[in-house]
Amino acid sequence: MAKVIIVGAGPAGIMAALSASKNNEVILIERNNEIGKKLKLTGGGRCNITNNRDIEEFFEKIVTNKKFLYSALYTFSNISLLDYFSSKGLEYKVEYDQKVFTKSDKADEVIEIFKRDLMKNDVKIYYNTKINDLIVEENTVKGVVTDEGKEIFADKVIITTGGKSYPTTGSDGSMFDILKRHGHMINTLYPALIPLVIKEGFIKNLQGIAMKEVIISTMIKKKKIERQGDMIFTHFGISGPGVLKFSSYINKILKDREVEIKIDFLPEISRDELSNIIRGNKSILNNLKQYLPQNFIKEILNILTLNEVRVSELRKEDELKLIQYIKEMNLTVEDTITIKGAMVTSGGVSVKEINSSTMESKIIKNLFFAGEVIDIDAETGGYNLQMAFSTGYLAGMQE
Template sequence: MSKIIVVGGGPSGMMAALNASKSNHEVILLERNGELGRKLLLTGGGRCNITNNRDIEDFFDKVVNNKKFLYSSFYSFTNKDLLSYFEENNLEYKIETANDHKVYTKSDKSEEVIIALKSDLKANKVKILYNTKVVDLIIENNTVIGVKTENNQTILADKVIISTGGKSYPNTGSDGMMYEILKKYGHTINKIYPALIPLTVKESFIKNLQGISMKNVEISCKIKKKKISQVGDMLFAHFGLTGPAVLKFSSYINKYIDENELEISLDFLPSINSDEISKLIRENPNKNVINNLKGLLPQNFLKEIFNLLDLTDKKANELSKSDELKIVECIKSMKLTCNGSIGIKASQVTSGGVSVKEINSSTMESKLIENLFFTGEVIDVDAETGGYNLQIAFSTGYLAGISV
């Protein structure tokens, strides 16, 4: 039996603590807040998007950074394993097949996930110390032997698992402090970027579109001749763009927009070509253009498009060919200048963190410091929305827990 310290009581930390304890180790879980899983409560809009029900092989296509690193984690503890675990612990869930195969709690209450995990932690005799902030590691001869806490307490252990999260939502406890500690002991911390984040737009007219939601929009750009695109729902905001498609898109461009402006293109009807839109505009020649298009696009959006193009709505048979082309181009290829995001504090996920080159992907142990392990968002791995990031947390937590 070894003594294991787990630093951080989020999903990956709880899963690591559970599986270390099930291997008959003495486990102490240190949580800086007065409760476990504070950030977990926010996921899925408070509903907790536990995982995704796609085949585990499909998960790799949804990982944005360092997907190969996650092979051992994902296959050691798959989404099916996670759902079986929750079934065994009396958590009911539902699969929303029409909603990208996302898995939520049946009650739509994220606290039920925490209740199930806490109950299992108690059953497995994991000691939880709340309001305990770790401010340093104790390293001797390139081996971790314990931690120091904010109140000057030293807690010794045979092995330490770092599950402190990234820098997003710092009010939940993930303020990035652990990155500085790890850097001090030789670990490379890859630059931190906000991921799954609303984007800011330079054009001032965007404020006039604020609050308008759009279905199945293709948002795209080119970076170094490579096309990046996402299709899904989006929402105009006073600062720019948000919504599922925008959040996914942001994770693929966040490094570029950190230092550059980027032209992005919005196709509001990606399944209909330009000629078809022109026909629809002219379909009822005695009706106004907006009337002909209102079944395809929101009327308030169309009105703003006409204002933007300095056009007045008129009967289709009175519309000039050049104005028709302007309308079609705006619908099929609205150009905007993305000049950043709303920042790391509001991002759903942190991109960047401890370099995967310095972690053994088969065990989650540091290659630099013996007996030091990592899980979850503190590592430089992130994925699209849809339950994939939580699966990363649970899978890496499981693997670290069984490897100590």
């Protein structure tokens, strides 16, 4: 029986261990004192397991290297994953935007299922163990070296150590340095699914105001990037699901320059309809407050010095400025918050050096990769977790 070492007990590592344990002796190495630490944070702690969309539609939601993921996602799809959880007694529910959560809203249920299954499959778990190096001879991996200098030998090693976001969960990026030493190309790491820092000072006055289903857009190389979702104003800029989705399309550009964006706060209402709403009664504020948060309207009227103006006194040019702020607010994104605050890391091991049908390294024989350590990322909504489970399963099943 072959021996397989898996480094990192996040979603990709756990699924790789379960997949590999069918025909192999498996050792799962985790630097924390528990498995699935980052898994507990997904979906705001509720565990957004996957997305219920047809697997073909997943590819529209993948931001980086979607073609690389065809084999993995079709080998172990979202349906395969949900069938697995159902067979273990997990009840789940499908919410807005086809996001799948545990019925109880507790990530611990998922962790407990994994723990029981790993134990049932005789997977040995080494907790509180960090890997400092790989043992590589003649371009073939032979095992790993722990931070205490202990050598553990194996026939196959699967790296599932994640990216560089949420370093407190163990994904501090240190594995990338080890892989570089052994000849692997590591593409630049960027924060993905991350709040945006806005240049305009008036944003601070909108702090805490939440907006529903806005459309955020920009032009990148003559191509329009547009994403819709909820957002919230913060002391530094903007956040929320819609912003996080959008951030993954501009994160690389922000390294070199600022990005001008536009926000439509009422995408379902045309400019002409909005004009009629504004001029409905005596008070502009009263006319708009059934469509937008009152504090938001007050601040916009204040910026435009229209807070004391009655509808009958409203000049056409001021009305157009007001409509502009609501339908096409121009903001300047100057940065993201640090990668430590990103939900996902973009960048990592180059997919050019990984066989997409097996997840095996093209540089080092018997070395495999799965999950966020690879240069793949997707929008928010359960897609990144599914990619981790799928690549983990595929890497684990290889003989």
